Amino acid sequence: MNLQRARYLVAIADHLNFTRAAAELHVAQSALSQQIKVLERELGVILFDRRGPRISLTAPGIVAVREATFLLESADRAVERIRAAALGSEGELRIVHTRSWAGGAVALAVNQFRSKYPRIAITEHRGYTTRNTALATDGTVDIAVVRPPVDQPELTVRILDQERLLLAVPSGHPFSALDAVDRAQLADEQVVFWPRANGPGMYDAIVEIFWPTTAPNVVRREADDEQVLHAVAAGVGVAPMPAGRAATYRVPGVHMCEIEGPPQYLPVGVAFRADNSNLALRLFLDVVDQVVDTSLLVR
Structure with missing residues (x-):
């Protein structure tokens, strides 16, 4: 191939x-x-x-x-290392981003790191939280951007950002006329979701927020947020949706609703092995400490 x-x-x-x-x-x-x-x-x-x-x-x-995917990632790493050698680069930082998040504090930290340490090569990939944590655990990457909570004892997780959680409904759905939806109203609704295996911690946290007393009636599972939104637009059901993904895709026929009560947020973090000896990782974490104000996160 x-x-x-x-x-x-x-x-x-x-x-x-x-x-x-x-x-x-x-x-x-x-x-x-x-x-x-x-x-x-x-x-x-x-x-x-x-x-x-x-x-x-x-x-x-x-x-x-x-x-x-493995072939492409190996080829990309080889290209980056060759370029780094030509530039006289001092080290490499390997990052895998989560598919469900872009920008925010993570991007700020990466950009600051590039400016501060231009001679350190950065290789970046993307995947789901489960895959990302596996890559960080086995040492394939230094930093994994994840959706906590993460059940991986080998990894240290640092929360860097958060994202508002909303409810996506078909435009003609009765919920689209409401200012906010009561959680009790979700009990009998058909739900579109992504596979729990992609990020068990995030999946369970969402279920706890929207369906605290009963399991959601999931009628379809789609591979990612974009396909979830298209299923919602087709009238298959409603779906929990991070605000950023909804804004990125803007699928016609989908209305975003608030949930009654205090705003709900999903955390975004980075996971890494504390025993990783790569100096570039330590320098990156120093940059994170300098640019990310975790005191602003909702507790």
């Missing part, structure tokens, strides 16, 4: 849509489809189930995406 086809495969798997993947990659959809067919012929397997209105990964496709 060459790098170009690996990138194509991962992009399609991220979106489960050839049109959006082609737009992200800046290639024609026909060319993208042709390259995937070539890859399927080379491997001798079918990677995507193209039946129905939406494509999905086959069992070989899931394995292929995992291997393609």
Whole structure:
């Protein structure tokens, strides 16, 4: 599998849509489809189930995406190290960001670190909290951006930011006419959610906030927040949604509601091994201490 086809495969798997993947990659959809067919012929397997209105990964496709992701990350690390050597860089900081968060205090700390230590190379990737914590635990990365709480005793977690939690409802839903929704009203609602395995701590925290006395009636699980919002727009159900993701995607047909009572927030943090000896990690944590005012976080 060459790098170009690996990138194509991962992009399609991220979106489960050839049109959006082609737009992200800046290639024609026909060319993208042709390259995937070539890859399927080379491997001798079918990677995507193209039946129905939406494509999905086959069992070989899931394995292929995992291997393609590893291949791309290895290639990216190699490129960064080569460039760092050419620039006379002193060290490397490896960061994996969470898919559900961008910007805020984490981005501020990274930008400040770049300015203060321009000779330290930074390699950045993204994934779900569960994968990120695994990478930090086994030493593949130095810093994992996560959605706490994290049940990983090998890791130290530092809270850096927070994000408002809202409720996404279809535009024609009765909730869309309310100033705020009572939690008791959610008991019988059909719910769209993402897989708990992506971030068990965050998932359980959301359930505790919205459904403190009964389990949510989850009727569909989607791979990420964007697909969750599209399912809400289609009238499948309501969904808890971080405000930042709702603002980023702005899916038509979705109305964002408040929940009655005090505003609810989801924390954002970084996880790392305390026994990691990388000097770049220590310098990054020093920058975090300087630029992030944790006293402003809601307790």
